[in-house]
Amino acid sequence: MFINTTTVRVRYAETDRMGYVYYGNYATYYEVGRVEALRELGVSYKSMEDSGFLLPVIDYTIKYFKPAFYDELLTVKTLIKILPSARIHFYYEIYNEKEEKLNQGETTLVFINKSTNKPCAAPDWFLEKIKKHFQ
């Protein structure tokens, strides 16, 4: 299992008239979480795309326990629990500064070969980097 922790500060743009972070914006915080998780593994999401792989999300689930508010420094915890193959699962938890769990979610992403536009296996060099954490 691999765990990454990163932070995001809530922007004014991300709040809504209820004073909460808009429910749709956590998808972006989760994106930050998984990109930083990959970076910690030595994988740049950008260079993976540039090398010919797309990684679209095929499902996304989130449960909201408490709202996040403007200017809070949130902690995004991203977990890879299962060794990726043709798809990669990420689990997420977001905490506020009082260490209250605000929400948790999951996404599944699939590897797509950019030139064929078809699903494909994860590139070998990518699996090599991740495997170490699953032994």
Added chain:
Amino acid sequence: MFINTTTVRVRYAETDRMGYVYYGNYATYYEVGRVEALRELGVSYKSMEDSGFLLPVIDYTIKYFKPAFYDELLTVKTLIKILPSARIHFYYEIYNEKEEKLNQGETTLVFINKSTNKPCAAPDWFLEKIKKHFQ
């Protein structure tokens, strides 16, 4: 059961570098869907808030089958399958102009009394308007 159908045109702002609508933006399209569903039922979401009720989302699930692209005119189909009580479930499907189903999802919203900040039952006048569709 109650079904509403509305349309949204994909904005440039909502696309990402993959050329797809960013996976997080469907939450906003679903919001448009449920607000228009309520409007068709004679309920203004805004006036409901103004009358003392908040309706935060407590869970959200989406499955993505195909991407939506820039400038497409999408159809958002919103369904209320279960008569609401203290919570209200919405089901959604989004279709492109070729009538391909692009994604489907669900959200649960809870009624919160603004002054107590606690969950409460749906207001009677709201239930009255919806009940007709569940007989």
Added chain:
Amino acid sequence: MFINTTTVRVRYAETDRMGYVYYGNYATYYEVGRVEALRELGVSYKSMEDSGFLLPVIDYTIKYFKPAFYDELLTVKTLIKILPSARIHFYYEIYNEKEEKLNQGETTLVFINKSTNKPCAAPDWFLEKIKKHFQ
């Protein structure tokens, strides 16, 4: 001179904790305005991009007079005052349902040849469609 009028309804996602439309979101409403203006002229912004032209914005100015609020149906008025050449200027005004002017702005966009990535003249077929309105 060419004038187009279109409407956008304010989404919850677009409001902020002040209860206003976030100041950065008008750029998106202006985008909707100019795309609909071009559509009325018979030009699909999308097909222009697909045919090899990018149209990035090089400057943008906006003055805010009054806020827009959740669920308001705003009118976006888009004006092309000067016949475009290598660049195209758009002027915008946004009104609420009481016909109060909420803000006004301008953008300049330049034609970029996608293959050379360099500025270029507007395509002839594009100019033909616009010229009629400047005679």
Added chain:
Amino acid sequence: MFINTTTVRVRYAETDRMGYVYYGNYATYYEVGRVEALRELGVSYKSMEDSGFLLPVIDYTIKYFKPAFYDELLTVKTLIKILPSARIHFYYEIYNEKEEKLNQGETTLVFINKSTNKPCAAPDWFLEKIKKHFQ
């Protein structure tokens, strides 16, 4: 004069199908810039709002020189050149990792008394903190 420097990493959500950061999203980066500038001055924008002052933007200008791309770590430079009174001007410049200036802009914000909803002078404690930098 007061200068603050902070960084933002470009999120996937913020790119558009051109592969650039969407032109409307710099408003959010500038927001991050001015909030961090105020924080460095010892002023929490949030607590200023909580203490009864709103600070809406009344004008905003930006000139775009070069695009920003996905995953770039941008530097936002925020300058307060003029001692604020009933309004506060911010100047901004954004640089990429090659130290190329990507864009520059300005915003004017006005102090609004939340209870009267009318423009008012900047609170004294706020001016005190800023004044030191203008001597």
